[in-house]
Amino acid sequence: xxxxSLGAGHPIIFIHxxxxxxxxxxxxxxxxxxxxxxLLFFDLPEMDxxxxxxxxxxxxxxxxxxxxxxxxxxxxxxxxxxxAIEIYRLNREKVKKIILASSTPIFxxxxxxxxxxxxxxxxxxxxxxMSDQKKTLTNFFNLxxxxxxxxxxxxxxxxxxxxxxxxxxxxxxFYLSHMKNNNFLTFMGNMNCDIYLIxxxxxxxxxxxxxxxxxxxxxxxxKTIFINKASHVPFLSHPDECATYLDDIYS
Numbered sequence: 001x002x003x004x005s006l007g008a009g010h011p012i013i014f015i016h017x018x019x020x021x022x023x024x025x026x027x028x029x030x031x032x033x034x035x036x037x038x039l040l041f042f043d044l045p046e047m048d049x050x051x052x053x054x055x056x057x058x059x060x061x062x063x064x065x066x067x068x069x070x071x072x073x074x075x076x077x078x079x080x081x082x083x084a085i086e087i088y089r090l091n092r093e094k095v096k097k098i099i100l101a102s103s104t105p106i107f108x109x110x111x112x113x114x115x116x117x118x119x120x121x122x123x124x125x126x127x128x129x130m131s132d133q134k135k136t137l138t139n140f141f142n143l144x145x146x147x148x149x150x151x152x153x154x155x156x157x158x159x160x161x162x163x164x165x166x167x168x169x170x171x172x173x174f175y176l177s178h179m180k181n182n183n184f185l186t187f188m189g190n191m192n193c194d195i196y197l198i199x200x201x202x203x204x205x206x207x208x209x210x211x212x213x214x215x216x217x218x219x220x221x222x223k224t225i226f227i228n229k230a231s232h233v234p235f236l237s238h239p240d241e242c243a244t245y246l247d248d249i250y251s
Contacts, residue, residue, distance in 0.1 A: 001042050001043060001044075001045045001059060001060070001063055002042060002043075002063075003040050003041070003042040003063050003064070003066075003067075004022065004040070004041055004042065005038060005039070005040050006029060006034055006038070006039045007032075007033075007034030007035065007036075007037050007038045007039050008034065008035065008038055009033070009034070009035055009036040009037040009038050010036065010037055010038065010072075010073070010250065011037075011038040011040060011067070011069055011071075011072040011073070012037055012038070012039060012040065012072070012073045012074070012075050012099075013040045013041070013064065013072055013073070013074050013075065013084075013087070014039060014040065014041040014075045014076075014077075014080075015041075015042075015044070015060075015074065015075070015076045015077065015080030015081075015083045015084050015087075016041075016043075016044065016077055016078075016079075016080050017077045017078030017079045017080050017102075018078065018079045018172070018175050018176065018179060019137055019140060019162065019172060019175075020158070020161060020162065021043045021044075021161055021162070021164070021165050022041040022042055022043050023161045023164065024077075024157075024158065024161050024233075024236070025039075025041050025077075025235070027157070027236060027239060028235040028236065028239050028242065028243070029041075030239075031239045031240060031242075031243035032243055032246065033247075036247075036250065037246075037250075040067075040072075042060075042063065043165070044056070044060075044080075044083070044171075044175070045059045045060065046168045046170075046171040047170070047171050047174040047175070048170050048171075048174065049170045049173045049174050049177070050174075051174060053086075053178050053182075056083075056174075057083065057086040057087070057090070060083065060087060061087055061090050061091070064087065064091075069094060070094065071094045071095070071096060072091075072094060072095065073095060073096060073097040073098065073099070074087060074088060074095060074097070074098045074099070075098075075099045075101065076098065076099070076100055076101065076103055077101040077102060077103065077233075077235070078101070078102050078103055078205070078206065078232065079103075079107075079175060079179055080103070081098075081100040081101065081102075081103025081104070082103065082105075082178075082179075082182050082184060084098050084100070084103075085098065085184050085187065085188065085191075088191065088193060089187070092192065092193075095193050096193050096194060097193060097194045097195075097196065097249065098191075098193055098194070098195050098196070099196045099197075099198065099246070099249070100195065100196065100197055100198070101198040101199075101234060101235055101242075102198065102199055102200065102203055102205070102206045102232045102233070102234060103206060104116060104206045104210045104211075104214075105183065105184040105185040105187075105188050105210075105214070106182070106183050106184070106185060106210075107122070107179045107180065107182070107205075107206070108122045108179070108180050113183075113185070115207055115209045115210035115213055116206070116207070116210065117205065119180075122179075122180060125140070126173070126176050126177075126180075129169070129172055129173070129176070130169070133167055133169065133172075137162060137167075138159070141155055141158045141159065142155065143204055143205060143232075144158070144204075144205060144231060144232035144233055145231050145232070145233070145237075146202065146204045146231055147202030147204075147229065147231055148202065148229070148230070148231045148237055149229060149237075150237055154233060154236050154237060157236065158233070188214070188218050189217070189218055189219065191220055192220070193220065194220055194222045195214075195218060195220045195221045195222065196221070196222060196223050196224070196245075196249055197211050197214060197215065197221060197223075197224040197225070197226075198224075198225050198227070198234055198235070198242055198245065199211040199224070199225070199226050199227070199230075199234065200226075200227050200229075200230025200231045200232065200233075200234045200237070200238075201226055201227065201228055201229070201230065202229060202230060202231045203230075203231050203232045204231065204232070205232045206232065208226060211224065211226060212226075223245075223248070223249065225241065225242070225245045227241055227242075
């Protein structure tokens with residue numbers, strides 16, 4: 001994997017979500033001051049279905065260490081938020097802020113967590129990726145944008161991003177399996193860095209209830225922005241609001 005970099009300010013590493021790639025952040029980057037921030041972004045590494053989660057995290061962390069940062073922060077979108085938490089775990093002295101955009105400690109509901117996706121719905125989705133990848137991804141992108149006013153333009157952009165790269169089905173299955181099983185709730189409660197939340201009130205993948213739960217119950221959540229009429233990709237649907245929020249964090 002190759003980390004790209006824009007700007008010369010404070011380093012923030014952006015980590016994308018499932019079935020996407022680093023290009024998803026580019027329209028948002030146009031709104032950010034490159035003198036204030038160094039924006040680093042990369043494609044999540046391609047993994048085999050049976051690889052260990054730690055192998056993936058170690059690959060990413062090894063690339064980050066090549067920059068020899070004294071400090072850096074993390075911006076994780078959706079699944080990328082969970083990856084960001086893992087990178088924090090390995091760099092506790094260097095990471096002071098994590099911004100979680102439409103992310104959650106647990107994606108799939110269980111006996112103790114009811115603010116995620118229904119397990120049966122998630123399992124059916126995972127099975128469908130094997131039978132018709134293109135249709136499944138299109139349905140996934142549509143789900144991300146339910147209730148979104150600017151849906152067509154964003155859907156076209158997401159589709160264009162994915163079409164620019166080959167689809168690795170084993171890698172998609174790897175990340176899906178960990179989305180189902182990962183649980184960061186207890187760890188997040190013990191994190192020492194500041195946590196910031198960006199969320200859309202129309203999100204059907206990471207319900208807004210998960211965000212209000214974190215806001216009330218995780219001690220280091222410092223500031224939140226819950227955007228009216230935004231869905232799962234708020235930095236694309238409402239880039240100005242998200243850029244202002246980021247600037248406020250670093251003011």
